Amino acid sequence: MFLMTLAGGIPMSTPRYSPREIEPKWQDLWESTGLYRSVEDPEREKFYCLEMFPYPSGDLHMGHMRNYAIGDAYARFLRMKGFNVLYPMGYDAFGLPAENAAITRKVDPGQWTRSSIERMKHVQRRMGLSYDWNRTLATCEPEYYRWNQWIFLKFMEKGLAYRKSAPVNWCPSCQTVLANEQVEGGGCWRCHTTVLKKDLKQWFFKITAYADELLEDLERLDDWPERVKVMQKNWIGRSVGAEIDFKVTGSDQMISTFTTRPDTVFGITYMVLAAEHSLVELLVHGTDRAEAVMAFVEEAKEKTLIERTDETLEKKGIDTGRTFVNPATGEEFPIYVADYVVMEYGTGAVMGVPAHDQRDFEFARKYGLPVRVVIQDPTLSLREETMAEAYVEDGTMVNSGPFDGRPNREAMPDFINYMEDNGWGRGAVGYRLRDWLISRQRYWGTPIPIIYCDRCGEVPVPEEDLPVLLPTDVQFSGEGNPLATSKTFLEVSCPVCREPARRETDTMDTFIDSSWYPFRYTDPSYDKAPFDQAKAAYWMPVDQYIGGIEHAILHLLYARFFTKGLRDLGLTDADEPFRRLLTQGMVIKDGAKMSKSMGNVVPAEEMMERYGADTARVFILFASPPEKELEWSDQGVEGSYRFLNRVFRLVMENLSLFSAEPERAVEDDENSRSLIRLRHKTVKKVSEDIERRFQFNTAISAIMELVNEIQRFIAGNGLNGAGGAGAAAEAIRATILLIAPFAPHLAEELWEATGHHKSIFLQQWPTFDPELAVSEMVQMVVQVNGKVRARFEAPPDTTREVLQDAALAIPRVREMTEGKEVLKVVVVPGRLVSIVIR
RNA sequence: GCGAAAGUGGCGGAACUGGUAGACGCGCUGGGUUCAGGACCCAGUGGGGGCAACUCCGUGGGGGUUCGACUCCCCCCUUUCGCACCA
Numbered sequence: 001m002f003l004m005t006l007a008g009g010i011p012m013s014t015p016r017y018s019p020r021e022i023e024p025k026w027q028d029l030w031e032s033t034g035l036y037r038s039v040e041d042p043e044r045e046k047f048y049c050l051e052m053f054p055y056p057s058g059d060l061h062m063g064h065m066r067n068y069a070i071g072d073a074y075a076r077f078l079r080m081k082g083f084n085v086l087y088p089m090g091y092d093a094f095g096l097p098a099e100n101a102a103i104t105r106k107v108d109p110g111q112w113t114r115s116s117i118e119r120m121k122h123v124q125r126r127m128g129l130s131y132d133w134n135r136t137l138a139t140c141e142p143e144y145y146r147w148n149q150w151i152f153l154k155f156m157e158k159g160l161a162y163r164k165s166a167p168v169n170w171c172p173s174c175q176t177v178l179a180n181e182q183v184e185g186g187g188c189w190r191c192h193t194t195v196l197k198k199d200l201k202q203w204f205f206k207i208t209a210y211a212d213e214l215l216e217d218l219e220r221l222d223d224w225p226e227r228v229k230v231m232q233k234n235w236i237g238r239s240v241g242a243e244i245d246f247k248v249t250g251s252d253q254m255i256s257t258f259t260t261r262p263d264t265v266f267g268i269t270y271m272v273l274a275a276e277h278s279l280v281e282l283l284v285h286g287t288d289r290a291e292a293v294m295a296f297v298e299e300a301k302e303k304t305l306i307e308r309t310d311e312t313l314e315k316k317g318i319d320t321g322r323t324f325v326n327p328a329t330g331e332e333f334p335i336y337v338a339d340y341v342v343m344e345y346g347t348g349a350v351m352g353v354p355a356h357d358q359r360d361f362e363f364a365r366k367y368g369l370p371v372r373v374v375i376q377d378p379t380l381s382l383r384e385e386t387m388a389e390a391y392v393e394d395g396t397m398v399n400s401g402p403f404d405g406r407p408n409r410e411a412m413p414d415f416i417n418y419m420e421d422n423g424w425g426r427g428a429v430g431y432r433l434r435d436w437l438i439s440r441q442r443y444w445g446t447p448i449p450i451i452y453c454d455r456c457g458e459v460p461v462p463e464e465d466l467p468v469l470l471p472t473d474v475q476f477s478g479e480g481n482p483l484a485t486s487k488t489f490l491e492v493s494c495p496v497c498r499e500p501a502r503r504e505t506d507t508m509d510t511f512i513d514s515s516w517y518p519f520r521y522t523d524p525s526y527d528k529a530p531f532d533q534a535k536a537a538y539w540m541p542v543d544q545y546i547g548g549i550e551h552a553i554l555h556l557l558y559a560r561f562f563t564k565g566l567r568d569l570g571l572t573d574a575d576e577p578f579r580r581l582l583t584q585g586m587v588i589k590d591g592a593k594m595s596k597s598m599g600n601v602v603p604a605e606e607m608m609e610r611y612g613a614d615t616a617r618v619f620i621l622f623a624s625p626p627e628k629e630l631e632w633s634d635q636g637v638e639g640s641y642r643f644l645n646r647v648f649r650l651v652m653e654n655l656s657l658f659s660a661e662p663e664r665a666v667e668d669d670e671n672s673r674s675l676i677r678l679r680h681k682t683v684k685k686v687s688e689d690i691e692r693r694f695q696f697n698t699a700i701s702a703i704m705e706l707v708n709e710i711q712r713f714i715a716g717n718g719l720n721g722a723g724g725a726g727a728a729a730e731a732i733r734a735t736i737l738l739i740a741p742f743a744p745h746l747a748e749e750l751w752e753a754t755g756h757h758k759s760i761f762l763q764q765w766p767t768f769d770p771e772l773a774v775s776e777m778v779q780m781v782v783q784v785n786g787k788v789r790a791r792f793e794a795p796p797d798t799t800r801e802v803l804q805d806a807a808l809a810i811p812r813v814r815e816m817t818e819g820k821e822v823l824k825v826v827v828v829p830g831r832l833v834s835i836v837i838r
Numbered sequence: 839g840c841g842a843a844a845g846u847g848g849c850g851g852a853a854c855u856g857g858u859a860g861a862c863g864c865g866c867u868g869g870g871u872u873c874a875g876g877a878c879c880c881a882g883u884g885g886g887g888g889c890a891a892c893u894c895c896g897u898g899g900g901g902g903u904u905c906g907a908c909u910c911c912c913c914c915c916u917u918u919c920g921c922a923c924c925a
Contacts, residue, residue, distance in 0.1 A: 227841095227843070234841080235921090259925060260924090340925095342923080342924085344924090347925095350925045358923095430925085623851080623863085624851070631849085631851095633863095636849095636864055639864055640863085642878095645877095649878095689854095692854085695852095704863075705861075715879090781858045785906095791858075826905050826906080830857095831858080
């Protein structure tokens with residue numbers, strides 16, 4: 001274990017850097033002393049640092065490791081800066097993989113999940129993460145999910161949870177319904193199976209009640225990545241327009257449509273209903289068109305979302321034979337059913353204005369419907385017969401009765417008033433955002449606390465009966481919801497009338513679990529409410545949230561909605577859950593995302609086994625800035641290992657600097673002076689890179705430079721200079737402190753070796769003197785006509801005049817300027833002198 | 839199609855407010871140490887020319903602003919990501 005070397009004839013033994021020994025040693029010590037436990041303290045400034053909690057698959061992969069390396073470095077840095085830091089970890093423990101394991105391998109989902117959690121926790125501990133493990137939680141435990149149920153009931157009282165029938169997304173592979181946010185490109189977000197439509201009566205959360213607030217508050221999230229905000233904005237999809245009612249000819253039925261272009265109402269020449277529209281059947285019932293139309297409807301419903309939204313396909317429709325009246329003109333036009341109109345947006349009915357909407361134009365040309373120009377292009381004269389495409393720009397209103405001659409944009413408000421006055425339309429705002437479908441036909445989730453009674457209807461489970469526990473007497477056959485196989489669960493008496501009733505067997509979307517967990521960490525064992533309001537008021541909101549971009553809409557939008565909902569229940573003052581968001585980049589290898597199918601996975605545990613956690617962490621943070629992709633490099637890891645070895649040796653070989661009475665660094669010697677300055681400069685750079693820029697890669701490279709310089713200093717006999725030993729000792733001391741957030745085990749070990757008895761994480765982060773954080777002499781560049789022609793040294797605070805004279809006095813510069821006219825001299829102190837000659 | 843981000847040595851990346859392009863690391867080359875390999879230490883390393891001082895070219899391409907552009911403006915190309923009949 002000890003390597004014998006001979007240095008200068010004196011036998012010397014230097015211990016070797018052995019992460020395998022020092023890492024467990026410090027992990028045990030941190031745990032036994034409770035170093036990272038956090039307690040509310042109104043006297044101290046709090047900082048809540050949080051990583052997206054993982055689904056406990058049992059495998060901790062490089063993406064996780066990167067996530068935690070970033071968060072832990074930041075949390076440790078903030079602690080040393082004096083903040084009262086909350087840094088917890090938990091497990092998003094409900095979900096399909098556990099249930100699938102139950103089906104295929106006959107294991108209990110609870111057991112499967114708990115053992116996966118233990119495996120992940122084991123690797124997390126091994127990484128040396130500074131979590132307050134006392135606050136850990138798992139969403140599959142009744143102590144947690146009972147509060148999902150509680151919140152559900154409160155939301156229900158507030159009208160934020162309700163049940164309705166609707167055509168919903170169904171994943172045939174996962175055998176459950178999905179929320180709109182969970183359908184990506186027509187496929188299931190989890191397994192990518194093509195999603196089908198099903199008519200079901202399901203539970204929803206009324207996220208649309210907060211559509212405007214969710215949109216407006218994005219503006220205030222200054223420290224969120226722009227692209228996440230844009231994605232949320234597009235998802236909410238607010239558009240201003242009008243709702244217009246049309247009377248069906250020969251009937252009392254009204255059809256309501258949403259449009260962003262009420263100014264084109266005079267140009268309506270037909271109307272289209274979505275296949276799912278509730279009026280379709282009613283309209284054609286008993287007519288000779290009934291058979292053909294209903295066949296078309298069935299065919300459209302059969303198609304998957306992908307087929308229906310394929311833009312390359314021609315729009316197909318069918319005339320219902322029925323007509324409606326355009327209230328603006330009094331004319332009669334046909335009603336079609338077409339596949340390009342979807343029930344999900346607006347009212348599922350669209351007014352057709354071929355002259356001014358490209359889709360309508362194509363549809364009209366195909367089915368021989370009239371085109372009527374009502375907005376005239378100011379430069380060209382649009383002619384209905386010759387138009388090749390719709391005119392979608394602004395212009396002057398024509399063929400529009402009292403509005404003729406007015407610019408369409410300007411006339412819009414008046415037009416809406418006109419419709420309102422005449423009672424057939426009104427200003428309206430449309431959203432793409434739909435209410436959040438939360439029912440899932442699966443077992444491993446939170447039971448929805450509802451009882452169905454033939455007499456009383458939907459009865460909420462009384463609060464005192466919570467939690468509604470997941471039963472264990474269930475069959476995992478792979479067919480249907482296992483909950484429905486539990487008699488003890490299903491059969492219940494109605495809380496109101498005591499007659500036999502049955503429980504809801506659907507469970508909640510697991511995104512509910514992750515929508516409020518940051519609150520729960522503030523007191524995870526609290527049993528009177530989801531969280532202790534006083535404690536949450538101290539810690540919330542999360543100051544720094546770190547996670548993958550894949551949750552840009554899903555989790556982050558739901559959590560924002562929940563926070564607003566909880567606020568309106570009077571449980572918190574927070575409007576937003578996450579003040580700052582960092583979306584980390586992917587970890588890739590050989591140009592592709594690390595995945596089992598690619599065979600390019602680097603196992604986290606193996607990494608740590610070989611090099612230790614500190615090396616893995618330093619490499620991950622050094623190789624790339626956090627929000628960018630990280631290209632894995634085995635050789636790069638070697639480099640980080642070598643660096644930590646160098647730091648270890650630098651300290652261990654110079655312990656004598658710390659054993660004697662500490663010598664103060666003095667600036668008497670030129671070498672000492674520059675080392676002192678470099679130390680201050682490095683402290684400044686590392687502090688700012690972590691704090692302001694979140695750039696751990698440049699912070700670490702600055703530490704490397706300092707280490708290189710200390711080595712050169714010692715090798716070049718710098719210790720013999722006046723104050724040399726002091727300057728070296730202080731530089732080494734700073735190095736250990738600066739590296740602590742990145743390589744915490746090594747830092748503790750070296751801190752102890754240099755004579756300290758308390759954890760380095762109880763130590764203040766080093767400070768710097770701004771005056772000393774600049775070099776004594778800076779290199780100046782002299783440019784002649786934009787090209788670097790000479791260099792000279794000068795103190796950084798030299799005046800412009802002196803710098804200019806010095807530059808012009810350089811022989812080479814004199815040579816070049818001789819006989820030429822000096823047009824201009826630009827002097828940037830500390831940088832350059834730029835001379836323009838002719 | 840629309841929107842966003844990004845293109846810098848052999849590689850990962852730096853250059854923060856327009857001011858020495860390539861910090862730091864990897865790799866590579868030469869040397870030292872070693873029985874040897876590894877590890878370690880020293881030196882070099884964008885391309886071309888030159889013995890050298892030095893010089894020309896160089897941040898996806900083209901133009902522009904400026905004493906000065908990786909950085910700002912315009913056009914184009916490529917890549918990645920997101921959205922995609924949104925009425």
